[in-house]
Amino acid sequence: xxxxxxxxxxxxxxxxxxxxxxxxxxxxxxxxxxxxxxxxxxxxxxxxxxxxxxxxxxxxxxxxxxxxxxxxxxxxxxxxxxxxxxxxxxxxxxxxxxxxxxxxxxxxxxxxxxxxxxxxxxxxxxxxxxxxxxxxxxxxxxxxxxxxxxxxxxxxxxxxxxxxxxxxxxxxxxxxxxxxxxxxxxxxxxxxxxxxxxxxxxxxxxxxxxxxxxxxxxxxxxxxxxxxxxxxxxxxxxxxxxxxxxxxxxxxxxxxxxxxxxxxxxxxxxxxxxxxxxxxxxxxxxxxxxxxxxxxxxxxxxxxxxxxxxxxxxxxxxxxxxxxxxxxxxxxxxxxxxxxxxxxxxxxxxxxxxxxxxxxxxxxxxxxxxxxxxxxxxxxxxxxxxxxxxxxxxxxxxxxxxxxxxxxxxxxxxxxxxxxxxxxxxxxxxxxxxxxxxxxxxxxxxxxxxxxxxxxxxxxxxxxxxxxxxxxxxxxxxxxxxxxxxxx
Numbered sequence: 001x002x003x004x005x006x007x008x009x010x011x012x013x014x015x016x017x018x019x020x021x022x023x024x025x026x027x028x029x030x031x032x033x034x035x036x037x038x039x040x041x042x043x044x045x046x047x048x049x050x051x052x053x054x055x056x057x058x059x060x061x062x063x064x065x066x067x068x069x070x071x072x073x074x075x076x077x078x079x080x081x082x083x084x085x086x087x088x089x090x091x092x093x094x095x096x097x098x099x100x101x102x103x104x105x106x107x108x109x110x111x112x113x114x115x116x117x118x119x120x121x122x123x124x125x126x127x128x129x130x131x132x133x134x135x136x137x138x139x140x141x142x143x144x145x146x147x148x149x150x151x152x153x154x155x156x157x158x159x160x161x162x163x164x165x166x167x168x169x170x171x172x173x174x175x176x177x178x179x180x181x182x183x184x185x186x187x188x189x190x191x192x193x194x195x196x197x198x199x200x201x202x203x204x205x206x207x208x209x210x211x212x213x214x215x216x217x218x219x220x221x222x223x224x225x226x227x228x229x230x231x232x233x234x235x236x237x238x239x240x241x242x243x244x245x246x247x248x249x250x251x252x253x254x255x256x257x258x259x260x261x262x263x264x265x266x267x268x269x270x271x272x273x274x275x276x277x278x279x280x281x282x283x284x285x286x287x288x289x290x291x292x293x294x295x296x297x298x299x300x301x302x303x304x305x306x307x308x309x310x311x312x313x314x315x316x317x318x319x320x321x322x323x324x325x326x327x328x329x330x331x332x333x334x335x336x337x338x339x340x341x342x343x344x345x346x347x348x349x350x351x352x353x354x355x356x357x358x359x360x361x362x363x364x365x366x367x368x369x370x371x372x373x374x375x376x377x378x379x380x381x382x383x384x385x386x387x388x389x390x391x392x393x394x395x396x397x398x399x400x401x402x403x404x405x406x407x408x409x410x411x412x413x414x415x416x417x418x419x420x421x422x423x424x425x426x427x428x429x430x431x432x433x434x435x436x437x438x439x440x441x442x443x444x445x446x447x448x449x450x451x452x453x454x455x456x457x458x459x460x461x462x463x464x465x466x467x468x469x470x471x472x473x474x475x476x477x478x479x480x481x482x483x484x485x486x487x488x
Contacts, residue, residue, distance in 0.1 A: 035060060035068045038076040045408040048074050051350030053357070056403055071371070071474040072396035072403050077466035079391055079407025080480070081459040083451070083487040084117045084133045088458030090432035091448035094151025094158065095440040099123040100177055102136075102158065103448055103458050104147040110139030114147040114162060117458065118178050123440065128481045136178035151438070152201045153261070154214050159236060161187070161199045161218065169194055169220065173236045187218065187230065187239045196221040196254070196433065198269070202261025204288045209233040217267050217289035219245045221254035227271070228254075231289040246283050246292050250274035255311035258364070258436065262317035266342060270297075270313030270325060272304075280304055280313035280327045282343045295343035302349050303330025307425035309362060309433060318367035319470075324397065326352075326365040326375050332425065334360050334377050338397055352392050354406040356381045360390070361424025364437040366445060368469030371397040374445035376437040376461070377424075384421035386412075387428075389449050389461045391437075395474045409447065409461030414485055416459075417452045430456035443468030444477050454488045 036048060036057050048056040060068050068074065089106035096102075101119045109115035116137035121130045137160065146163040158174040160181070170184040199218040206215070212235035219229040220242070229245035232238060246252055252272045259269040266286050273279040279299045283292045297313060304310070305328035313327045323339040325346070335349040352375060353360055360379040367373050375392045389409040394402050410416055417423040427433060430450025437447045447461035464480045 035066065035074050040076060043078045045079055045411065046077050047354035047406040049354050049404050049406065050401060051352065051404070053351065053353060053355045055355055062401070067399070067401040068403060070396060072399040072401070073474060074403060074405065075467040075474065075476050077405050077407055078464045078482070079409040079461065080464040080483045081389065081409045081449070081461045081487070082119070082122060082131065082483040084119060084458040084460070086115065086117065086458065087456045088430050088448070088450050089456065090146065090434055091430070091450060091458055092147070092149045092436045093438055093446060093448035093460070094149055095438055095446055096151055096156045096177060097441050098156070098177055101446060101460060102149055102151065102178070103460070104149045105135070105458060106147050109135050109137045113137060113139045114160070116149060116158070116160060116178055119460070122460070123442065123444070124478070125480060128483060128487060138172055138181035140184065146195065146197060148197055148199060150199045150201070152214055154201065154203055157235065159199055159216065161197055163194055163197050169197055169218070171236050182236070185237055193223050194220055196256070198256060198259045200259040200261045200267065202265050202267055203263065204261075204265035204267075206233055206288055215288045217259060217285070219256055219259050219269055221256070224254060226250040226252045226254060226274070227256045227269070229289045229292070233288070240290075243290060244292065245269065245289075247274060247294055250294065251276050252281070253277055253311060257312050257314045258434070260316055262321050262323070263319060264321045266317070266321070268315045268317065268323060268343065270315045270327070271311040272313070282313065282315050282323065282325055284343050297325055297327060298337055298346045298349050299327070299329070302327070302335045305329065305332055307332065307361060308427055312363050312434070314363050314365045316365045316367040316373065318370050318372060320370040322367075322370060324365060324367050324373050326363045328360065328363055332359050332361065333357070334363055334375065336373070336375065350402070352404055353379060353390065354392070354404070357390070359384060359424055362431055362435050364435055364447075366437045366439045368439040368443050369471060371395070372443070372469035373397050374437055374439055374469060376435065376447040378416065378431070378449075380424065384423065385418070386415035387417040387423045388412075389416050389447065391445060391447050391461055391463065393445060393463075393467060393469060395467050395469070405466065407463060407466065409449070411484065415453065416449060419453070428452070430458065439469050441470070442477065443470030445469060451488060454485075457488050459488070
C-alpha cells in the first residue's frame with residue numbers, strides 16, 4: 001500500500017517537472033530587423049558610426065526609440081578607387097555636368113607642362129573597361145611648381161591655375177570640356193614669393209565691375225603675415241591688385257586651406273587664427289574677395305594639429321548656404337562643425353573618424369544639398385605602418401545624432417602608403433601638401449588621392465555604392481563597378 005502511494009506521488013511530481021522543463025514554445029523565432037540589414041553583407045571596409053567612433057549598430061536606439069529616421073538613415077555603402085593612368089602631386093580635381101572627372105598631373109603634359117587628366121565614362125559605367133583617361137591640358141605653359149585645377153560649380157568653366165618658380169601665377173580656362181583653352185594670363189603681383197595658391201568662384205556680382213556670370217577669387221601665400229587675395233570680375237582674364245585675405249592686422253601665417261564659393265555669393269577659406277596662429281578660423285568675404293572677416297572655429301576642446309599641414313582648416317558651403325568646416329585636432333583626428341549663419345556661430349565639434357583609426361591627416365571637405373557633407377582624409381589603424389584613404393559622408397548633418405557613413409577606398413592589402421610612417425603628418429609622396437574632394441552632379445563624392453606604392457599614381461576614391469549627397473530626400477547612388485589595383 002505504501003509502495004503504491006509512493007509511485008503515485010512520483011508520477012505526479014515527474015509529470016509536473018516535465019511540464020516545467022519541456023519547451024515552452026516550439027514556434028520559429030524571427031530576429032528583429034535592424035536598419036543595417038541589407039541585401040548584401042556590410043563590407044569590412046564600411047563603417048556606420050556616430051561621433052566619437054561609436055558603432056551605430058550598437059547605439060542607434062535611445063530610450064527605445066531609433067535615432068535613424070528621415071535623411072539620417074543608413075544606405076548600403078562600399079568604397080573603391082579608379083586610377084588615372086599617370087602620376088599626380090597635390091591632386092586637385094573637378095567634375096562637370098557632362099560627367100567628366102578631372103585631375104591635375106604634375107609635369108606629365110606636353111613639354112613637361114601640367115597635365116589636366118580628363119576621365120570620361122566614369123560616372124555611368126557598368127564595367128570598369130568603360131572609362132578612359134587622357135591629358136586634355138593646353139600644354140603651352142611650362143611646368144607648374146604647384147598645379148591647381150578648379151571647375152566652376154555654376155557654369156563648368158575649367159580654371160587651370162599654375163605657380164611658376166615661386167614668382168608668378170598664370171591662369172588659363174576652358175569652356176568646352178578642355179577641348180580648347182584660353183591663352184595664359186598673368187594673375188599675381190610681382191612679389192618675391194608666391195606659393196600654395198587656391199582659387200574658386202561664386203555668383204557674386206558687382207554692379208559696376210562684373211561682366212561674367214560668376215566672380216573668381218584666388219588667395220596665395222606671400223611674405224605677408226596672412227594670405228593675399230585677388231579677384232576677377234570678367235571670368236579670369238583681368239585680376240585686381242592683391243589685397244589682404246584677412247583683417248589687415250591679422251597674424252595667421254600665409255598658408256591657407258582651399259577657398260570655396262557659396263550660392264549667396266560669399267567666399268570662405270580656412271587657416272590658423274589671427275592671434276599669432278592660435279586655433280583655427282574660417283575667413284569670409286561678402287564683397288567678392290575685396291575684404292575679409294575672421295570667424296573662429298570651436299577648437300577649445302579639440303585643440304589643433306601641430307603637423308606639416310597645420311594650416312589645414314577646410315570649409316565647404318551647401319546648396320542652402322550652410323557652412324561646414326573640418327580640421328585636425330591635437331590628437332591628429334578629424335573634427336567637424338557647421339554654421340547656419342555664415343560662420344557667425346558654430347555647432348559643437350564632433351570627431352568623425354570610424355572605430356579603429358588612430359591617426360589621420362590631409363583633411364578636405366565638400367557639400368551638396370542642405371546638410372549633406374563629404375569629408376576625405378588619410379588614416380592609419382596601426383600607428384603609421386600603412387595609410388589608407390577614408391571617405392566619410394553625412395546625410396543629415398543637423399540631426400541631433402548625425403549618422404556617419406565611412407568607407408575605406410582601398411583594401412587593407414592595398415594601402416596608399418606603406419613606407420613613410422608619418423605620412424599623415426608630413427609631406428608624403430603624391431599627396432604633397434594637400435588633396436581635394438568634390439561632390440558630383442548626381443551627389444557622388446569624388447576624392448583626389450595618390451597611390452604612393454604604385455608610383456604616386458593619381459586615383460579617384462569614391463562610393464561604388466552609397467547615399468547621394470544631392471536631392472530633397474536621401475537616396476542610393478547608381479552602383480558603379482568596383483575598381484582597385486587593376487585600374488592603376
